[in-house]
Amino acid sequence: MKFKYSAIAFSLIMGLSACGGSGSDDAAPIVPDDSFSFVATEMITNLTDEVIVDGYADLASKGEALFNATQSLINSTAQADLTAAQAAWKAARQPWEQGESHIFGLVDSLSIDPHLDSWPLNTTDLQTQLNSAVGFDADTIKGWNDDVQGFHTMEYLLFGDGVNNNTKAIAELTTREREYLVALAEVFRDYTKQLDDAWQISHNPQDANALPYAELLKQPGTSTNTIYSSQLAVIEELINGMIGIVDEVGNGKIADPFGDSMTTADTSKVESQYSWNSLTDFSNNIIGVRNVYQGEYTGSADKQGLIDFVAAANTALATRIGSEIDDAILKIQAIKGSSDMPFRQAILDVEGRKRVQVAVDALSKLQASLESDMLPLLSDWKAS
Amino acid sequence: MNSKISLLAMTLASVIGLGAAANANAANETDALAKAIAKQEAEIATLKQQLNKLTQLQVQSDQQQVERNALAIKIDKVADDVASAQNRYNRFSFKSYGTANYTSDEYFDNVQDTTPERRNRFDLERIVTEFGYQFTDEWSMEVEIEYEHGGTGASLAYDGFDEFGEFESEIEAGGEVVVEKAEIRYRPSKAFGVKFGNIHLPIGLTSTLHKPNQYLTVLRHKSEAAMLPAVWNENGIGVYGEISDFHYQAQVVSGLNSEYFRTYDWAASGHQKRFEHVNGDDLAFAGRLDYGNFKTGSAVGVAYYYGNTSGNRHKSNKLDVDGAMSIVSVAGAFVEGPWILRGQYLYGTLDNSDAITQANKTTPGLRPGNFAQLGSESQSFFVEAGVKLDSWINVPITAFANIDYSNPLMAVETGTATKRFENTWSSVGINYFPIPEIVIKAEGGLHQVAVASIPDTHFFALGVGYQFSL
Numbered sequence: 097m098k099f100k101y102s103a104i105a106f107s108l109i110m111g112l113s114a115c116g117g118s119g120s121d122d123a124a125p126i127v128p129d130d131s132f133s134f135v136a137t138e139m140i141t142n143l144t145d146e147v148i149v150d151g152y153a154d155l156a157s158k159g160e161a162l163f164n165a166t167q168s169l170i171n172s173t174a175q176a177d178l179t180a181a182q183a184a185w186k187a188a189r190q191p192w193e194q195g196e197s198h199i200f201g202l203v204d205s206l207s208i209d210p211h212l213d214s215w216p217l218n219t220t221d222l223q224t225q226l227n228s229a230v231g232f233d234a235d236t237i238k239g240w241n242d243d244v245q246g247f248h249t250m251e252y253l254l255f256g257d258g259v260n261n262n263t264k265a266i267a268e269l270t271t272r273e274r275e276y277l278v279a280l281a282e283v284f285r286d287y288t289k290q291l292d293d294a295w296q297i298s299h300n301p302q303d304a305n306a307l308p309y310a311e312l313l314k315q316p317g318t319s320t321n322t323i324y325s326s327q328l329a330v331i332e333e334l335i336n337g338m339i340g341i342v343d344e345v346g347n348g349k350i351a352d353p354f355g356d357s358m359t360t361a362d363t364s365k366v367e368s369q370y371s372w373n374s375l376t377d378f379s380n381n382i383i384g385v386r387n388v389y390q391g392e393y394t395g396s397a398d399k400q401g402l403i404d405f406v407a408a409a410n411t412a413l414a415t416r417i418g419s420e421i422d423d424a425i426l427k428i429q430a431i432k433g434s435s436d437m438p439f440r441q442a443i444l445d446v447e448g449r450k451r452v453q454v455a456v457d458a459l460s461k462l463q464a465s466l467e468s469d470m471l472p473l474l475s476d477w478k479a480s
Numbered sequence: 481m482n483s484k485i486s487l488l489a490m491t492l493a494s495v496i497g498l499g500a501a502a503n504a505n506a507a508n509e510t511d512a513l514a515k516a517i518a519k520q521e522a523e524i525a526t527l528k529q530q531l532n533k534l535t536q537l538q539v540q541s542d543q544q545q546v547e548r549n550a551l552a553i554k555i556d557k558v559a560d561d562v563a564s565a566q567n568r569y570n571r572f573s574f575k576s577y578g579t580a581n582y583t584s585d586e587y588f589d590n591v592q593d594t595t596p597e598r599r600n601r602f603d604l605e606r607i608v609t610e611f612g613y614q615f616t617d618e619w620s621m622e623v624e625i626e627y628e629h630g631g632t633g634a635s636l637a638y639d640g641f642d643e644f645g646e647f648e649s650e651i652e653a654g655g656e657v658v659v660e661k662a663e664i665r666y667r668p669s670k671a672f673g674v675k676f677g678n679i680h681l682p683i684g685l686t687s688t689l690h691k692p693n694q695y696l697t698v699l700r701h702k703s704e705a706a707m708l709p710a711v712w713n714e715n716g717i718g719v720y721g722e723i724s725d726f727h728y729q730a731q732v733v734s735g736l737n738s739e740y741f742r743t744y745d746w747a748a749s750g751h752q753k754r755f756e757h758v759n760g761d762d763l764a765f766a767g768r769l770d771y772g773n774f775k776t777g778s779a780v781g782v783a784y785y786y787g788n789t790s791g792n793r794h795k796s797n798k799l800d801v802d803g804a805m806s807i808v809s810v811a812g813a814f815v816e817g818p819w820i821l822r823g824q825y826l827y828g829t830l831d832n833s834d835a836i837t838q839a840n841k842t843t844p845g846l847r848p849g850n851f852a853q854l855g856s857e858s859q860s861f862f863v864e865a866g867v868k869l870d871s872w873i874n875v876p877i878t879a880f881a882n883i884d885y886s887n888p889l890m891a892v893e894t895g896t897a898t899k900r901f902e903n904t905w906s907s908v909g910i911n912y913f914p915i916p917e918i919v920i921k922a923e924g925g926l927h928q929v930a931v932a933s934i935p936d937t938h939f940f941a942l943g944v945g946y947q948f949s950l
Contacts, residue, residue, distance in 0.1 A: 205844040207844050216591055220898075220931050221591070221900060224896055228896035230896060238841070239834045239838050239853060239893075239895075364592050
């Protein structure tokens with residue numbers, strides 16, 4: 097017992113003297129060496145080819161399929177044709193929404209995003225166009241404002257106004273709506289093809305000799321690469337892409353219509369409200385984040401992704417971020433509850449709102465980890 | 481002690497004794513002579529003194545003369561200086577005007593929204609300073625500097641406690657400081673003058689009537705701002721003059737850039753002021769002929785603008801067709817006794833508007849927004865009518881009614897133009913002049929969009945403006 101007291105006293109004295117001494121101690125503080133090594137070439141190549149380029153190739157082929165599906169509507173009286181066109185719209189929506197986790201590069205520089213996915217839809221002007229006597233063709237529609245074309249205009253024509261249901265009878269589809277749909281789908285197909293070509297063939301549509309954008313991403317720092325100066329710049333772009341969409345889903349797409357109470361909730365701000373596809377959109381956005389993080393599509397064989405970069409620095413953090421991404425996806429999907437409630441109904445439902453809040457919290461947590469834990473790793477990375 | 485007293489007594493005795501013993505006559509003559517000499521000497525001394533004084537006075541007088549001469553030279557110089565300063569001052573002119581407003585409008589959140597929300601705002605709309613100098617009878621210059629919305633500012637700060645120490649830049653204010661005019665004029669006669677530099681285009685009455693006492697509404701006419709640059713300035717050269725009651729202007733100026741044309745304000749945002757340099761590959765012509773003077777009273781006038789807009793695009797490979805733009809304006813003013821009536825009609829056309837729209841839509845990074853359809857035709861008009869009530873009541877108040885209409889998307893090359901940008905603002909209000917240099921305005925009105933599903937909204941505005949010139 098006495099020995100213990102002495103030991104405590106001794107350590108106290110040592111501790112106190114250490115504290116007292118520290119003020120006049122001019123030895124440099126020891127900075128822990130957090131630096132880590134990781135060879136990023138394989139990861140960048142894999143993410144570019146297997147996640148990003150594959151995604152845009154998929155979008156282009158789904159765009160072609162959607163165009164074909166709308167063409168069969170021209171003279172059709174079969175409900176199955178409309179159902180098929182609706183399914184083709186949802187199918188095209190998937191690679192686009194997943195691709196929003198890397199919405200940098202050509203989607204931005206060719207200004208393709210607003211042409212494909214402008215929101216909200218301008219139903220007043222759309223009605224004006226539908227009532228006009230002039231015919232529709234793709235070239236004409238390209239010149240019109242983006243709020244009467246793209247995904248959501250097609251959605252409105254295919255699914256109806258979405259207030260009470262997301263179904264539409266083929267008999268309700270007017271001749272002019274069908275013509276407009278076909279022209280819209282053609283414009284859409286052209287843009288998705290242009291985007292795909294720009295990644296795979298030439299990043300400048302005006303210059304056939306320009307490198308494909310995929311090459312610029314895979315070969316940073318070369319003399320011909322005026323976009324990316326280093327692998328670090330590429331990884332920073334990828335991480336910021338993930339942060340961008342997590343922020344948009346949590347703080348924009350979900351939080352904006354959600355409001356701070358049921359009285360301020362606004363269903364008119366819900367994206368994909370006509371098809372009731374909102375929750376699928378949101379979860380696809382975060383699945384896109386997971387694709388970039390894991391380096392492969394869910395269920396595919398393991399390839400290198402950003403998780404390997406994080407794991408090289410901190411394996412616990414790598415696992416934690418992975419599970420936070422999964423958790424956010426699950427919490428978004430859980431908003432529908434047991435009754436398959438669409439998002440536009442959930443924000444007006446007491447229990448639904450609780451589930452929405454849980455999802456928003458999961459997204460905030462993920463965003464904090466990406467910003468505060470993952471992004472700073474770039475300054476510790478010793479590129480080789 | 482005794483010896484001293486004895487010595488004094490002896491001296492006294494000898495003086496008295498000697499005087500008594502002298503010859504009385506001889507003594508008298510000598511005295512008289514001595515007195516006369518003394519007197520003369522005294523007089524001479526006095527004369528000398530007077531002479532001295534006179535000499536001194538002469539010297540003083542000479543000095544004073546020198547001083548007076550110096551002073552006279554100084555006075556001449558000061559007089560010259562004053563005259564010259566007065567002359568320079570007369571050649572220098574300084575004017576200023578400004579407005580501050582409070583507005584209350586209803587706005588819509590997005591294109592789907594049909595439930596307007598009210599937003600009240602304050603704005604130090606603009607403070608304008610104009611400096612002019614008349615070098616000679618023929619040559620003069622004028623510079624106008626405008627501070628909009630309280631000016632602008634950016635700052636760079638160093639924060640030593642932020643991580644390893646970081647530089648942070650911040651935008652301090654969201655306004656603008658712009659040189660609105662910087663022109664040199666050569667005017668040998670009333671009938672003919674030349675001006676060059678950054679000059680005002682005579683298109684749109686706002687270019688002529690932009691001081692707060694020169695228009696009745698609280699804000700400048702919305703119809704004009706929704707179609708072309710209000711108080712439009714460009715780089716170029718122009719001739720002007722007045723012959724009897726006719727005023728004419730003809731200019732060759734830098735053109736517009738169609739990259740920045742937008743649905744909602746047609747040519748207005750194509751005004752090249754975003755960059756340090758203005759692209760001058762396409763020039764434009766502007767001309768105006770007025771009968772009477774809009775600035776001082778009644779007048780009628782026509783104006784015309786023509787210019788290509790494709791050559792001034794930064795991305796030159798996006799568009800290979802001309803984007804010729806022409807604008808016609810007809811305006812009239814009747815200002816007589818208590819009555820004020822002014823109006824203007826503007827009509828414009830844009831060639832290849834679809835091709836320009838398409839080029840803009842696929843040009844990366846154009847901000848704000850690059851998804852706008854352009855009108856192949858555009859029109860706007862306003863009519864304002866006022867009556868000065870001080871003819872009937874002893875208060876300097878003018879009551880007015882105003883209507884502004886604009887449709888920058890009057891027609892499109894293909895398809896149907898949306899009516900979303902067809903706006904009408906109707907209002908009534910008053911202008912109160914507590915002193916002639918200051919005007920206090922109030923206005924209330926109705927804003928209508930030509931789309932049936934968009935409800936009409938009401939607006940209210942208060943403003944104060946001043947103008948003076950030295």
